[in-house]
Amino acid sequence: MNPLLSRLQPYPFERLKQLFAGVTPNPEFPAISLGIGEPKHATPGFIKDALSANLGALAAYPATAGDLSLRTAFTDWLKTRYSLALDPATQVLPVNGSREALFSLAQTVVDPTASPQPVVMSPNPFYQIYEGAALLSGAMPYYVASVPARNFAVAWDSVPEAVWARTQLVFVCSPGNPTGAVMSLDEWKRLFDLSDRHGFVIAADECYSEIYFRDEPPLSGLEASVKLGRPDFRNLIALTSLSKRSNVPGLRSGFVAGDAAIIKKFLLYRTYHGSAMSGAVAAASIAAWGDESHVVDNRAQYRAKFAAVTPLLEPVLDVRLPDASFYLWAGIPEVWAGDDEAFARALYAQYNVTVLPGSYLARDTAHSANPGRGRIRMALVAETAECVEAAERIVRFVQSSPQGRG
Structure with missing residues (x-):
């Protein structure tokens, strides 16, 4: 077996399952989960119609590069959204969701024969696929802390020059998971300058x-x-991906865009990896990328939800409205002494609300303590009434501390 598999850490939701083992939540309260970032808003009907109308495409092998109409749907959206003009033939590729592409891009980019061992860098906290992709590519993960006092901007300037010299790939996430922070133009300039100096590839995860x-x-x-x-x-x-934008996480559809030379190598890798998008999924994807009205409606639902929930939690948790994404990244009260696991477990036991301990989304390093410790991530993906109910229970739970610790 591949010995690198032994270096993978349990996924956060497996750790959460273990944390809750043996706990029977209070039956007085129906279960509410804010733990998993799975969109719950309704999938638009026109996307489902496009999928079902093209099931005949299942009778043919799809091309790994996708057909021109699919790639043009990507570049048309980039033109509408960002006023960018990309070549559909050379600068975009379909992927089976951004998660799959984040992993496989690392396998394409990283040279495992490099000496000294190459570095793959990511923010801390981070989406765990970054870590797994780094480890299985043969690289050493390096975690750079996000700074709460700077709206969770990543402290790139804290990285030693010797580490930058070994870096082959940098994962960034903007809007961030779990912080919701958006990178500024000045931050991008800093990262581009470093890339020009050291030659590493930047993978910009933009699914939120x-x-x-x-x-x-x-x-x-x-x-x-x-x-x-x-x-x-x-x-x-x-x-990027349709999962959050269009409420189709099960469609597994997204695309990558950028440097044509890297896209060419990525296509070669994907041809062998077997990552082609089904023709039926491609048809549904073209329909989704071509419509903005459902995206506006989806965003309005989240805005209303966050406007209702955030003020309820602000008096009892260290939390504020994020720049973007559907997460609240909240600091727990000092009485819990930074024990986010104990907080999450007791909340689940007493009020049947699931949140994710922040320490599961970050790592201790030689240069900084785990920046997720003492925080929780709440995914406001359910309907507004359910999220408000969860917030009200959290308020009651916090107000009962420390007696509520159990």
Whole structure:
């Protein structure tokens, strides 16, 4: 067996299952889960119609690169959303959801024969696929803390020059999971300057880009690249998905875009990896990328939900409205002494509300303590009434502390 598999850590939801083992939640309260970031809003009917109308495509092998109509749907959306002009033949590829592409991109980019061992860098906290992709590519993960005092901006300047010199791939997530922070143009400039100096590839995970709470939509890495005089997107690949934008997590559909030279190598890898998108899924995807009305409605639902929930929680938790995404990244009260696991377990036991301990989404490092410790992630994916009910229970739970600890 591949010995690198032994280096993988349990996924956060497996750890949560273990944390709750043996706990019987209070039967007075129906279960409410804020633990998993799975969209729960209704899938638009026109997307389902496009999928079912094209089931005949299941009788043919799909092309790994997708057909031109699919790739053009991607570039048309990039033109509408960001005023960017990309070549559908060379600068975009379909992927089976951003998770699959984040993993396989690392296998394409990283040279495991490099000496010293190559580095794959990510924010801390982070989406665990970044870590797994790094480990299974033969690289050493390196975690860079997000700074609460700077709206959870990643402290790139804290990384030693010797680490940058070994870095081959940097994962960024903007809007961030779990913090909801959006990278500024100045942050992108800093990262591009470092990439130019050291030659590493930037993988920009942008799957939450369409759920935002400010008037100005989040800046894409591709958009930043053009604004900063890099129209060729050198060493940059952006990844996005329909899962959150269009409420179709089961469709497993997204695309990557950026540096044509990397796209070419990624296509070669994917041809062998067997990552082609079904023709039926492609048809549904074209329909979804071509419509914005359902996206506006989806965003309005999240805005109303966060407007109802955040003020309830602000008096009892260290939390505020994020820039974007559908998470609240909340600090727990000092009485819990930073024990986010105990907080989550007691909340589940007493009020049957599931939240994810923040420490499960981050790591202790030689240069910083686990930045998720003492925080919880709440995914506001359920209907507004259910999220409000969960918030009200959390308020009651916190107000009963420390007596409520159990």
